[in-house]
Amino acid sequence: MYYGALEAGGTKMVCAIGDADKNIIDRISIPTGTPDQSVPAMIDYFKKYDISALGIGTFGPADINPNSPTYGSIMRSPKKAWEGFSLYKAFTDALGCLVVVDTDVNAAAWGEYLYGALKGLNSGMYLTVGTGIGGGIISDGRLIHGMEHPETGHILIPRRTGDDIPCTCRFHQSCVEGLASGPMLERRTGMKGKDIPADSPVWDLEAFYIAEALVNYTMCYSVERIVLGGGVMDNKFLFPMIRNYYTELLSGYIDMPQVKDTDTYIVPAGLEGNQGIIGAMNLF
Amino acid sequence: MYYGALEAGGTKMVCAIGDADKNIIDRISIPTGTPDQSVPAMIDYFKKYDISALGIGTFGPADINPNSPTYGSIMRSPKKAWEGFSLYKAFTDALGCLVVVDTDVNAAAWGEYLYGALKGLNSGMYLTVGTGIGGGIISDGRLIHGMEHPETGHILIPRRTGDDIPCTCRFHQSCVEGLASGPMLERRTGMKGKDIPADSPVWDLEAFYIAEALVNYTMCYSVERIVLGGGVMDNKFLFPMIRNYYTELLSGYIDMPQVKDTDTYIVPAGLEGNQGIIGAMNLF
Numbered sequence: 256m257y258y259g260a261l262e263a264g265g266t267k268m269v270c271a272i273g274d275a276d277k278n279i280i281d282r283i284s285i286p287t288g289t290p291d292q293s294v295p296a297m298i299d300y301f302k303k304y305d306i307s308a309l310g311i312g313t314f315g316p317a318d319i320n321p322n323s324p325t326y327g328s329i330m331r332s333p334k335k336a337w338e339g340f341s342l343y344k345a346f347t348d349a350l351g352c353l354v355v356v357d358t359d360v361n362a363a364a365w366g367e368y369l370y371g372a373l374k375g376l377n378s379g380m381y382l383t384v385g386t387g388i389g390g391g392i393i394s395d396g397r398l399i400h401g402m403e404h405p406e407t408g409h410i411l412i413p414r415r416t417g418d419d420i421p422c423t424c425r426f427h428q429s430c431v432e433g434l435a436s437g438p439m440l441e442r443r444t445g446m447k448g449k450d451i452p453a454d455s456p457v458w459d460l461e462a463f464y465i466a467e468a469l470v471n472y473t474m475c476y477s478v479e480r481i482v483l484g485g486g487v488m489d490n491k492f493l494f495p496m497i498r499n500y501y502t503e504l505l506s507g508y509i510d511m512p513q514v515k516d517t518d519t520y521i522v523p524a525g526l527e528g529n530q531g532i533i534g535a536m537n538l539f
Numbered sequence: 540m541y542y543g544a545l546e547a548g549g550t551k552m553v554c555a556i557g558d559a560d561k562n563i564i565d566r567i568s569i570p571t572g573t574p575d576q577s578v579p580a581m582i583d584y585f586k587k588y589d590i591s592a593l594g595i596g597t598f599g600p601a602d603i604n605p606n607s608p609t610y611g612s613i614m615r616s617p618k619k620a621w622e623g624f625s626l627y628k629a630f631t632d633a634l635g636c637l638v639v640v641d642t643d644v645n646a647a648a649w650g651e652y653l654y655g656a657l658k659g660l661n662s663g664m665y666l667t668v669g670t671g672i673g674g675g676i677i678s679d680g681r682l683i684h685g686m687e688h689p690e691t692g693h694i695l696i697p698r699r700t701g702d703d704i705p706c707t708c709r710f711h712q713s714c715v716e717g718l719a720s721g722p723m724l725e726r727r728t729g730m731k732g733k734d735i736p737a738d739s740p741v742w743d744l745e746a747f748y749i750a751e752a753l754v755n756y757t758m759c760y761s762v763e764r765i766v767l768g769g770g771v772m773d774n775k776f777l778f779p780m781i782r783n784y785y786t787e788l789l790s791g792y793i794d795m796p797q798v799k800d801t802d803t804y805i806v807p808a809g810l811e812g813n814q815g816i817i818g819a820m821n822l823f
Contacts, residue, residue, distance in 0.1 A: 330794060378684075378686065394678060394684070394685065395681065395683075397679065399679075399683075399761070400662075400761065401661075401662045401760055401761025401763065402762070402797050402798075404761055405758065405760065405761050406757075406761070406792070407758060408758075409758045410754075410758045410759060411697055411754060411755055411788065412695055412696070412697065413697045413713045414697065426790040426791065426792040429697045467695050470694075470695060471694040471759075473690075474689065474690045474691060474692075474693045475755075475756070475760070476685055476689065477683070477685025477687050477688055477689050478685055478686070479685065504695065504711075506710040506711060507710065508690070508693055509687065509690065510615050511686050511687055513686050
């Protein structure tokens with residue numbers, strides 16, 4: 256008996272096979288391209304194993320409401336070829352098995368909750384900071400959904416005095432994604448994110464904005480821990496900087512031991528990049 | 540068979556008795572004072588009916604974790620006489636019945652979810668805007684708790700250009716409560732909130748800040764509807780102003796029918812001031 260998992264990302268589609276215990280025994284990566292380019296290859300891959308169920312964590316916004324007629328579809332998206340495409344329908348039709356679709360960050364949060372840095376807690380958050388910023392939240396042992404899904408990267412936050420560079424979000428003037436995502440780092444420095452040296456002053460501002468966001472998530476969700484992943488967070492030197500600003504901005508308002516020990520409150524992913532695919536494997 | 544409910548507020552304690560169907564058949568209001576002043580009177584009241592259970596919605600911050608040794612206690616508080624006082628212990632010891640404690644805004648959200656403006660939905664939020672600002676959130680039919688409880692009034696939001704009056708929160712420079720609560724309205728105008736005329740320019744700023752907060756709550760919780768209560772929201776002319784700013788600030792990012800119809804997305808309480816006591820009556 257085999258299970259399938261798909262982590263559908265903006266640049267690549269990671270497909271994995273799990274055994275009866277959902278241990279990953281094989282995986283491939285396929286360039287995202289257009290649906291016509293990548294979906295048939297993914298179907299061929301999953302067909303080889305005759306999987307009994309498929310869990311999908313996808314880039315969004317996506318319709319993840321199982322009662323919706325467009326469940327499992329990509330909604331408005333800069334990837335025009337994917338807009339309106341139903342992952343649920345494509346894989347259900349081709350594979351004839353149970354297919355469950357959630358967002359990439361919800362899958363990652365779920366993976367961290369089951370096997371990673373959020374294991375054993377009752378609540379927690381996974382936030383990815385990369386090309387986009389988004390989060391998945393566990394509350395009382397369950398993922399927060401809603402009418403659509405949280406869009407935590409688009410909360411409005413105060414700009415730091417003196418920072419007046421237009422933010423990269425085309426909807427908002429001062430949201431977390433617009434102020435702190437990879438593209439904004441590039442706009443601020445004129446360099447690709449991976450080329451920005453660790454001593455660049457831009458990291459101080461980056462840590463400040465991420466900390467503002469984390470303070471707001473603590474206020475909104477009262478989560479016991481926040482896991483940070485994504486390409487920007489591969490710069491591990493950001494963690495202590497974020498923790499310091501978090502403490503400064505929270506300003507003692509929340510009087511709980513969890514938030515006072517920022518070394519265990521704001522942490523890297525426990526599954527080291529596999530949180531998304533492991534979470535997807537466990538969505539069903 | 541009778542049940543009890545207590546809405547513990549900063550100025551008054553509303554106590555109510557419900558029949559076997561939890562219909563409220565009697566209620567009294569006692570000035571909050573100190574615990575020594577008001578608790579014995581409340582106990583006497585509930586004893587008259589030999590209640591089988593008591594639901595309490597209290598001002599906070601409060602310990603609402605049933606597994607905590609200090610469950611049902613008021614935490615740090617400007618009301619020093621109440622700091623550390625355990626509502627749970629006081630009423631359990633005196634009444635010998637089941638006692639359940641949650642926050643005032645969680646109780647109000649629960650009341651609105653069961654019988655008011657959130658009835659029939661799967662998710663929603665109740666936000667009070669008054670002396671303080673705080674909210675209770677229903678997600679997938681359940682209240683969001685966490686390590687403590689949400690403190691939605693203390694999320695950091697952008698100030699509007701030109702507004703540089705120090706905010707009234709002693710912890711933060713730019714949080715919702717600090718910028719938009721009753722005390723800040725008084726600081727801005729030099730008038731008591733109830734004396735500020737409807738044509739004062741302060742209401743435009745007030746609506747702007749509440750709208751910023753609501754955009755953030757939509758992003759964080761993906762709730763299907765937001766109910767606004769509290770003393771400030773008795774100024775019903777604020778609703779259309781908030782709705783207009785909400786649409787402007789959301790800026791089309793969430794492409795869901797719920798948020799496009801702001802008349803049904805941002806609404807007054809359906810239980811018209813009784814949401815807290817009715818919710819408290821239904822916490823057990």
